[in-house]
Amino acid sequence: MSSYMNRLLLQILKFALIAAGVVVVLWSITWQDSIRIPAGSQAPDGSVAQVSRDYPVENLRSDSKLEPSVVHGVVIFPGADTSLDSEVTFPREWYRPGILTTFSGALLGLLLLGLIPLAGVYPLQATRWWLLMRCRGLKVSWIKTLRLVFVGAFFNFCLPGTEGGDVVKAWYVARRSDRRVVAVMSVVFDRLTGLLGLIVLAAVAGLLATRDSTANLIGWWSLAAIVMIMILAWLYFSVGLRSWLRLDRLQNLFGGGLLSKVEEAIHAYGQHKGAVLIAIGLSIGVQTLLAFAATTAGVSLGIGHDPWVIMAIMPVLFLAATIPMTWQGVGVMEGLGILLLAAPGLATPNEVIGMLLIYRGYELAWSLCGSLLLLKGDIHLHPERYPESQGGIEGDSSTMGAS
Numbered sequence: 001m002s003s004y005m006n007r008l009l010l011q012i013l014k015f016a017l018i019a020a021g022v023v024v025v026l027w028s029i030t031w032q033d034s035i036r037i038p039a040g041s042q043a044p045d046g047s048v049a050q051v052s053r054d055y056p057v058e059n060l061r062s063d064s065k066l067e068p069s070v071v072h073g074v075v076i077f078p079g080a081d082t083s084l085d086s087e088v089t090f091p092r093e094w095y096r097p098g099i100l101t102t103f104s105g106a107l108l109g110l111l112l113l114g115l116i117p118l119a120g121v122y123p124l125q126a127t128r129w130w131l132l133m134r135c136r137g138l139k140v141s142w143i144k145t146l147r148l149v150f151v152g153a154f155f156n157f158c159l160p161g162t163e164g165g166d167v168v169k170a171w172y173v174a175r176r177s178d179r180r181v182v183a184v185m186s187v188v189f190d191r192l193t194g195l196l197g198l199i200v201l202a203a204v205a206g207l208l209a210t211r212d213s214t215a216n217l218i219g220w221w222s223l224a225a226i227v228m229i230m231i232l233a234w235l236y237f238s239v240g241l242r243s244w245l246r247l248d249r250l251q252n253l254f255g256g257g258l259l260s261k262v263e264e265a266i267h268a269y270g271q272h273k274g275a276v277l278i279a280i281g282l283s284i285g286v287q288t289l290l291a292f293a294a295t296t297a298g299v300s301l302g303i304g305h306d307p308w309v310i311m312a313i314m315p316v317l318f319l320a321a322t323i324p325m326t327w328q329g330v331g332v333m334e335g336l337g338i339l340l341l342a343a344p345g346l347a348t349p350n351e352v353i354g355m356l357l358i359y360r361g362y363e364l365a366w367s368l369c370g371s372l373l374l375l376k377g378d379i380h381l382h383p384e385r386y387p388e389s390q391g392g393i394e395g396d397s398s399t400m401g402a403s
């Protein structure tokens with residue numbers, strides 16, 4: 001099969017996965033206001049539901065302060081004479097607002113507040129990446145790094161998953177550089193520190209969340225993962241254990257391929273522990289701001305979960321979105337979010353979907369800055385490509401005061 005056909009099939013597969021994600025979202029949305037009568041419960045018409053059933057509802061009246069546990073409305077039963085329909089009262093947890101009702105009831109102040117945290121995300125991301133490059137001897141400008149971070153944020157909306165920006169950043173950072181492997185590996189480790197930040201956030205938020213909740217369980221598992229990572233890191237970087245386990249032979253086993261370069265980069269960053277720890281700290285800040293923005297969107301739509309529950313579950317959804325299957329994780333995040341967050345009286349599937357759509361809107365709004373920088377052109381980090389002997393870029397072992 002020709003390379004052209006391979007590329008064509010790959011593109012078709014990508015579009016098919018994107019379409020599948022959109023279909024999942026559309027299928028999960030409840031378009032009309034309805035109530036869900038649980039199995040074994042008595043319906044407003046006096047019958048007992050044998051299985052869980054949904055029924056459309058109209059002319060809703062609700063006062064969450066005076067009557068916090070009930071809602072009034074006209075329930076439309078299939079085959080019934082609609083002229084005889086009358087207002088009935090049903091438990092609030094049965095109510096499933098349609099998607100338009102969900103958005104129309106959003107608190108505008110909280111909705112706009114969710115935009116603010118993302119203002120700090122991109123400078124923190126730029127500082128993290130800049131630090132990881134500087135500690136490896138890559139002399140780059142922080143302003144140019146910030147510009148490329150914004151461009152990467154824009155390209156996250158152009159490729160499946162949420163890693164499209166990393167691909168673009170790796171390409172631009174390698175341009176005009178005589179140390180392309182080091183430059184590209186800085187992008188890889190920038191992403192790795194971001195993932196570590198996700199795990200730490202999930203652990204902290206999960207342990208602060210409601211006890212016996214799914215989020216609390218996620219917190220304990222995340223804490224266990226952190227302990228395991230710390231043990232593995234200690235084993236890997238311990239000189240005596242490295243020699244005893246013959247880890248120094250890994251590069252010989254891998255040869256001169258990509259795995260060898262990754263192992264070499266891991267060992268090199270191990271010489272700059274201070275910079276790596278600061279980068280992880282910045283990652284925790286980044287992930288906290290992103291999760292807080294999503295939580296604000298969810299609360300504005302009426303999600304009743306403890307905010308720490310949402311903060312603990314968002315890292316799981318962010319991680320799911322990185323899988324390069326659908327555009328921005330559409331369908332993947334929604335399906336997993338409904339599974340983890342949707343619960344009677346706390347969050348409806350529409351509220352979960354709405355929260356994630358608004359969150360993507362926040363990111364899209366800020367990423368448009370990247371599109372403007374892209375139109376400006378001349379995007380690069382290195383002013384020119386020149387030999388290392390000219391002193392423009394120092395060796396791998398140079399330390400820029402960050403370790």
